[in-house]
Amino acid sequence: xxxxxxxxxxxxxxxxxxxxxxxxxxxxxxxxxxxxxxxxxxxxxxxxxxxxxxxxxxxxxxxxxxxxxxxxxxxxxxxxxxxxxxxxxxxxxxxxxxxxxxxxxxxxxxxxxxxxxxxxxxxxxxxxxxxxxxxxxxxxxxxxxxxxxxxxxxxxxxxxxxxxxxxxxxxxxxxxxxxxxxxxxxxxxxxxxxxxxxxxxxxxxxxxxxxxxxxxxxxxxxxxxxxxxxxxxxxxxxxxxxxxxxxxx
Numbered sequence: 422x423x424x425x426x427x428x429x430x431x432x433x434x435x436x437x438x439x440x441x442x443x444x445x446x447x448x449x450x451x452x453x454x455x456x457x458x459x460x461x462x463x464x465x466x467x468x469x470x471x472x473x474x475x476x477x478x479x480x481x482x483x484x485x486x487x488x489x490x491x492x493x494x495x496x497x498x499x500x501x502x503x504x505x506x507x508x509x510x511x512x513x514x515x516x517x518x519x520x521x522x523x524x525x526x527x528x529x530x531x532x533x534x535x536x537x538x539x540x541x542x543x544x545x546x547x548x549x550x551x552x553x554x555x556x557x558x559x560x561x562x563x564x565x566x567x568x569x570x571x572x573x574x575x576x577x578x579x580x581x582x583x584x585x586x587x588x589x590x591x592x593x594x595x596x597x598x599x600x601x602x603x604x605x606x607x608x609x610x611x612x613x614x615x616x617x618x619x620x621x622x623x624x625x626x627x628x629x630x631x632x633x634x635x636x637x638x639x640x641x642x643x644x645x646x647x648x649x650x651x652x653x654x655x656x657x658x659x660x661x662x663x664x665x666x667x668x669x670x
Contacts, residue, residue, distance in 0.1 A: 433512030607662025631664030
């Protein structure tokens, strides 16, 4: 898919992975709609970076746990930027706790944000993607969804559901020429891992990650751009984790 003249909606797009994805897709020619629960200084910095590339950038607020907010983000993107060709649901957040430590509300909110929001957004976006006669959807899982992770059962469960949603959706939408793929990052240098202890970081770098370094948002954005632009990829989950999930000893 040639992104020149296309429009991409990216949730959680104002900082970290979302910002890097927005900037990379803009670099490749797309106009960008960035939707997040809170819009602040980092959002304006990201918009400025996209504008410097000569692309339009729309900032939207939305609570992705709410179906109406998801639909509004899609409709506002299409109304103000003229179309919708690419959807990337990147919004998410940590949800620590073992099964006897988290509340039912925390469980439901985690599933809503990471799983149900994909359903809400895709349902709203489908008429626009079909109208474009080609489209790309990228979901965001995690190595936690591949391997599981201790002390974060809600998060790992939600992220584990996303690749299956991706595979099933890819089969459903193939006849519409809409491709659906997933990226599963490992330990990436963003605010998401700000609360990681020095001891845990040392364990990751020395013993768990074969490449002995954290990834960057830009490296994840490169993979997302590949999934968006390569029109012979669908139903795939691409892990980018420095070898973390492949380690057997």
